Amino acid sequence: MKTLIVGDKPTVERLAERLKQAGSHAEYQRIQCVLIRATLGSSAQQIAQLLGWSTGTVHVIHSRWSKEGDAIFELRGRGGRHHQHLTPEQEQQLLAPFVARAEAGGMLTVAEIQQAYQEQLGNEVAPSTVYRLLDRHGWRKVVPRPRHPKSDVAAQAAFKKPSPHGTPRGRAPG
Incomplete structure (x- = not known):
């Protein structure tokens, strides 16, 4: 040995x-x-x-x-943002006007944020880059709901008019 x-x-x-x-x-x-x-x-x-x-x-x-x-x-940690375009502080500054507009009730599109990002960077970036940026800063996509959460489906079905008996919808099966 x-x-x-x-x-x-x-x-x-x-x-x-x-x-x-x-x-x-x-x-x-x-x-x-x-x-x-x-x-x-x-x-x-x-x-x-x-x-x-x-x-x-x-x-x-x-x-x-x-x-x-x-x-x-002395072990180095894995991962990290080795190929970042902007620092987290620069990203926050970029998003600041959009945050103010969103808090005032305004509607935002990714295309607007992407354009501002590209102007600051001087290069074109893919939309996925902007979506990841928004995810890092806690943003999420908000879409309208298909129905109201407090709606009563049974009451809506009872409210509908039944079809007359002579129509194809009103016939009994068989």
């Missing part, structure tokens, strides 16, 4: 303290992977079995820790 990880007291104490401060499960497991090797001297296969990892992953973590040190525990 190679001695990539030296189990000296300051290293073990530093790793133990870092383990208490771990911000995510992935970070916690990475620290455990190194700490188990430093304290118990376990093999990569034993550590992999404890953590539910493959042996290769344990080898990679140990190798990276010997080269990079504690930097391997």
Whole structure:
């Protein structure tokens, strides 16, 4: 077994303290992977079995820790708006006049917002870009209801005039 990880007291104490401060499960497991090797001297296969990892992953973590040190525990978050046209603050400024108009009872169309967005940006954008912008800021599409929520369907059916008996609608089946 190679001695990539030296189990000296300051290293073990530093790793133990870092383990208490771990911000995510992935970070916690990475620290455990190194700490188990430093304290118990376990093999990569034993550590992999404890953590539910493959042996290769344990080898990679140990190798990276010997080269990079504690930097391997700093995990970058996934996702984010890496290709944004405008910052969230700029988007709010763009939507401000439309918000004021909507609060006054005005009707808005996506085409108007898209045109303002394109003028500020200087490029053309797809309508889906504007719909995602509106969704990010809590807007939703409001459409008229097909019927009133308090309407009584039975009362409406009783109100309708029955067809006379001589018409096709008024005949009894059969």
